[in-house]
Amino acid sequence: xxxxxQIPAALSVPExxxxxxxxxFTDSAIYNLQWFRxxxxxxxxxxxxxxxxxxEQTSGRxxxxxxxxxxxxxxxxxxxxxxxxxxxxxxxxSSGNTPLVFGKGTRLSVIA
Amino acid sequence: DGxxxxxxxxxxxxxxxNVTLSCEQNLNHDAMYWYRQDPGQGLRLxxxxxxxxxxxxxxxxxxxxxxxxxxxxxxxTVTSAQKNPTAFYLCASKIAGDTGExxxxxxxxxxxx
Numbered sequence: 001x002x003x004x005x006q007i008p009a010a011l012s013v014p015e016x017x018x019x020x021x022x023x024x025f026t027d028s029a030i031y032n033l034q035w036f037r038x039x040x041x042x043x044x045x046x047x048x049x050x051x052x053x054x055x056e057q058t059s060g061r062x063x064x065x066x067x068x069x070x071x072x073x074x075x076x077x078x079x080x081x082x083x084x085x086x087x088x089x090x091x092x093x094s095s096g097n098t099p100l101v102f103g104k105g106t107r108l109s110v111i112a
Numbered sequence: 113d114g115x116x117x118x119x120x121x122x123x124x125x126x127x128x129x130n131v132t133l134s135c136e137q138n139l140n141h142d143a144m145y146w147y148r149q150d151p152g153q154g155l156r157l158x159x160x161x162x163x164x165x166x167x168x169x170x171x172x173x174x175x176x177x178x179x180x181x182x183x184x185x186x187x188x189t190v191t192s193a194q195k196n197p198t199a200f201y202l203c204a205s206k207i208a209g210d211t212g213e214x215x216x217x218x219x220x221x222x223x224x225x
Contacts, residue, residue, distance in 0.1 A: 031210040043118075043202055043216040051211055089155070091214070099145055099170065100214055104154040 002027045002094040006103035013080055014111050021075040021106045023090035028068045034100065035064050035075050036089045044089065048075070080110045114139045116217035118203050123222045125190075125197070133188045133220045135203035141215075142208035144186035148172060149200040149219075158201075161186055162208065190222060198224045 003026045013019050023033070032051045036044040048057045048064040050073070056065040063076040073090055087107045091100035116137045125131045135144065146158040157170030161180040175194025180186055186205075190197045201220045206212035 034214060036216075041200075041219075041221075043116075043218040044204075046213055046215060049213045091155075093210070099157050099160050101157075102147075102155040104152070 002030075002092060002101045004090060004092060004101050004103035006088075006090060006106050008106060009104065010107040010109075012109040012111060015080060015082060017080050017110075018076070018078050019080055019108075021077070021088050021108070023073040023075070023103055025071045025073075025092050025101075027092075027094075028071045030068065030092045033064075033066050033073050033090060033092050035062075035073075036091065038087045038089060038105070047088075077108075080108075082110050082112045084108060084110050116203055116205055116215060118201075118217035118220050121218065121220060123220060125222060125224050127224055128192045130189055130191050131222065133190070133201055133203075133222070135186045135188065135217060137184055137186075137203075137205045137217075139205060139215065140183070141205035141212075142183070143206050143212075144180070145204045145214075146170075146176075146178065146186070146188045147202045147204065149202060155202065158188065197222055 005024045007022045034049045035047040038044045050057045050066045061078040066073045087105040089105040091102045094101045119134045143162045145160040147155040149155050156172050158176050159178040161167035167180050177189045203217045204214050206214045
């Protein structure tokens with residue numbers, strides 16, 4: 001059964017710092033990996049979707065990498081801003097065309 | 113604008129009552145999902161449907177029921193058999209197949225009084 005782990009559970013950084021969030025998964029036979037952002041009391045917003053054939057995806061200040069063989073993904077946030085404060089979750093399909101399995105997220109606070 | 117609409121946003125229920133949470137999407141997505149979110153536990157899958165008139169149980173389906181009579185609608189009923197229904201409920205959808213991106217609604221918060 002697919003399991004997803006995110007480290008650290010919480011992170012606090014000063015504004016302007018570059019940071020890396022980590023995601024690991026137990027079954028490397030995945031079709032894709034998706035990163036989400038969640039603000040308090042809100043739904044999830046999709047940030048990046050990486051297909052299994054890709055090694056990374058970029059959107060603005062965000063860069064996500066995927067290493068299927070080691071079961072790991074990282075989300076890199078450049079020049080962090082207070083508006084980046086949120087919980088970041090990663091998710092992978094449990095197998096093939098099946099529902100996503102989520103990590104518990106990393107709660108990020110960017111201090112002005 | 114295309115998206116996923118969940119209603120109501122907040123719902124209060126007395127013990128022993130059934131409640132139904134609405135989820136409507138106009139993205140023309142085939143697959144729809146219901147997740148439950150509790151503090152410190154992440155998202156857990158309740159039910160999902162990949163095609164009209166068909167649905168499958170997720171990891172925590174006990175005490176819940178769903179229907180998929182229309183492509184755009186996937187309502188979730190929380191029954192009195194659900195022992196601890198107070199939670200944040202999230203509906204999501206995606207296109208069919210392996211590579212689609214998952215999109216979420218804004219969520220519904222259910223509180224049992």
